[in-house]
Amino acid sequence: MEEKRRVFPVWRGIGASSAVGWSQGWGRCLRWEPGSQERGSRIPVFDYPVWLLFCRRGRARLREVCQRGRGAIRLPTDLLNLKLPQLFDIHQVPMVFREDSIISGYRHPQSSAMDCVLSSFQMNNETINIWTHFLPTWYFMWRFLALCSTMNFLNDSYTWPLLVYMLLICIYPFTSSCAHTFSSMSAESRHICYFFDYGALSLYSLGCAISYGYYVMPDCWVNSWLHQHFVLIAIGNSLFCTSMSCYSSVSLLLSFQTNSLKTDKRFVELQFPKRSKALRTGAFVVPFIFDTVPLFYRALICFWGGGTPSDALSSHCYHLLFAFLTCFLFTAHLPERLAPGRFDYIGHSHQLFHISAVVGTHFQMEGVVADMMSRRAWLQLHGATPSFLGTIGALAVSVALNLAVIGIFSAPLLWKSRPGSAQQHAHREQ
Known part of the structure; x- marks a missing residue:
């Protein structure tokens, strides 16, 4: 049985084995896909779920994605602690x-x-x-x-x-x-x-x-x-x-x-x-x-x-x-x-x-x-x-x-x- 690690629906970017775009069904997620059968290696799909920051509890979910993604998502660590400037009267x-x-x-x-x-x-x-x-x-x-x-x-x-x-x-x-x-x-x-x-x-x-x-x-x-x-x-x-x-x-x-x-x-x-x-x-x-x-x-x-x-x-x-x-x-x-x-x-x-x-x-x-x-x-x-x-x-x-x-x-x-x-x-x- 093919092993997949699904985390959260994201946009499929360049680097995936399939065409660029939204993947279908519940497969719209961050995951690892197997490489060529000869090498037997696994290559990461470089999907960047930046839009998660704008969702409800998006920052917590993005942190979970980063932890489970094991470095596949190369986002700056400061992004999670990003604070917008303070406003004044x-x-x-x-x-x-x-x-x-x-x-x-x-x-x-x-x-x-x-x-x-x-x-x-x-x-x-x-x-x-x-x-x-x-x-x-x-x-x-x-x-x-x-x-x-x-x-x-x-x-x-x-x-x-x-x-x-x-x-x-x-x-x-x-x-x-x-x-x-x-x-x-x-x-x-x-x-x-x-x-x-x-x-x-x-x-x-x-x-x-x-x-x-x-x-x-x-x-x-x-x-x-x-x-x-x-x-x-x-x-x-x-x-x-x-x-x-x-x-x-x-x-x-x-x-x-x-x-x-x-x-x-x-x-x-x-x-x-x-x-x-x-x-x-x-x-x-x-x-x-x-x-x-x-x-x-x-x-x-x-x-x-x-x-x-x-x-x-x-x-x-x-x-x-x-x-x-x-x-x-x-x-x-x-x-x-x-x-x-x-x-x-x-x-x-x-x-x-x-x-x-x-x-x-x-x-x-x-x-x-x-x-x-x-x-x-x-x-x-x-x-x-x-x-x-x-x-x-x-x-x-x-x-x-x-x-x-x-x-x-x-x-x-x-x-x-x-x-x-x-x-x-x-x-x-x-």
Whole structure:
């Protein structure tokens, strides 16, 4: 009689003698299977029942599997004693980490990088913020790869504005997800993480301007002064957006010494919170208005002139609707302002702001692609051919300039976080 040791139903992975997948019936378990008859040896089936951790009494069952498996399951021993980071209420964290009307679910203000990663799998007030931009990153990557299979981005210069745009709509949600993940490592890290987030958003506004300038520009504006200088002005707007948003973000700097907390209140966000919010909002509204002026004009001509909206224009209008909703959610802090503490984990405005922004970007992408394809013949006949300098070159220059701006604002924070800097500052005050 064939000897089998059955422990618990698991996924059959690579290493089993049969095909990869779920094994049948009660045989869905961890077991040893005989090797070849010539050798007469037994080989382990490398099934990894990590999902047991999420079952009821799953940790105890996983420990039993590890004991009876005799090393066949090669899981880290620390996995059994894994503890998720502790969460705090608003009065337990420094002011710089506090969010308006969010009472609980805060992570430790000096978390390690591993704690930050683990917190993305733990329900806290940043979890959905992380995932609502991390998952859309892969959706936009999938759309980008699909376009790569149908378009010649290397040799067809007409597609270069779309290439720049698709790269940036993949970058900005990923950067935002990373910023929300690692923003609880320290006060300085929080600022620097969001500096990169603001920089990615300002570059996204440049990508919008490049794609709009070549694909969405109204017929009567093609080859006008605005059309010829559209990308150059957008580069300036990108720098303005990054600089102003970083300036409005710099606020409370913290210095932890033993159990005491020292603060430096010479920064904008603490002394003038409303002004800081207005500056940050304006920093993103200005590039948005400039980028969408051609689109507003096309929409007005179509609706007031009695024209029939195209599929591209319909997608653009949906994008504008979600863009206004995004701005409203960012500034209004609803619904958590109506019921503080009720929406700490699910449903607060920043989560809704992320979702609205991603949905709006989806419609914008559909509109840009539709305009690019439907207007290609006319634009190539009447408009200027996209150049390397006006597309990829403009992106490279903007990336360098924005990184320089981020570096300028980050340098004082990095110096402040040095171990000896706090003691030198205290000595000077004495």
